[in-house]
Amino acid sequence: MPTLIVRLLVVLGLSVLFGVGCSSMPRSSGDLDQRSGCSLVVAERTQVGTQVVMDVHVSGCRDQNGNLLERTPAVDRVAHAIWQSLELPVDAVRVSVSAPGASAEGTLTTIARDELTERFGRGPSGVVWPVRDWPNETIWVVLPLAYLAVGMAMLLLVRGIRRAGLVVVLLRR
Known part of the structure; x- marks a missing residue:
């Protein structure tokens, strides 16, 4: 299990490094x-x-x-x-x-x-529409981190429940 956590942290680090680094370059x-x-x-x-x-x-x-x-x-x-x-x-x-x-x-x-x-010469025709105000772009950095944190919490919860001996059965129709 610790190797899984280490792998996830490495993937998270690389995605933040390359995702933020590449988008900030002009x-x-x-x-x-x-x-x-x-x-x-x-x-x-x-x-x-x-x-x-x-x-x-x-x-x-x-x-x-x-x-x-x-x-x-x-x-x-x-x-x-x-x-x-x-x-x-x-x-x-x-x-x-x-x-x-x-x-x-x-x-x-x-x-x-x-x-x-x-x-x-004549440029684009039509009415000039106002520019839409886009929300803060930090959400696109925080959102994947939040998904990863929720996933890690779910994995730790399932691992703890499994060690406690609880068995969950899912039924489908």
């Missing part, structure tokens, strides 16, 4: 890194007051020759890629460009929907 949203020529593009719909804004954080934007782009051309390229790939309409696109290896927060540039339509 990675590009969809194929936006290929569309924009940047090494990392993370896009997320957020609610800013009454407006729905596509927040985009990018780094490592390069031109065709492999040289790093200045901030303004990088913002234009990323905004164009985002505007052409949106499925749901937004009120604005907010782009933050940072240099590779620098802090994740760069200077924010906000481009309104009218300007995006004028510069890059």
Whole structure:
């Protein structure tokens, strides 16, 4: 029985290590890194007051020759890629460009929907729906731990009952 507990603890430790570790690492949203020529593009719909804004954080934007782009051309390229790939309409696109290896927060540039339509053509049509407020994501770490704790408690209870000599018979029809 102790080896079973040790195995379960090892599995729990590995699942927490890999589950939390992998989800906290930034990675590009969809194929936006290929569309924009940047090494990392993370896009997320957020609610800013009454407006729905596509927040985009990018780094490592390069031109065709492999040289790093200045901030303004990088913002234009990323905004164009985002505007052409949106499925749901937004009120604005907010782009933050940072240099590779620098802090994740760069200077924010906000481009309104009218300007995006004028510069890059018609984007997604329809009504802009508010962003849904998702619950706290720590539940997805705590929930498997709770299931594991309940399972372990049930195993220990059954083991104790069995040692006490109690026999439980289940009948099915």
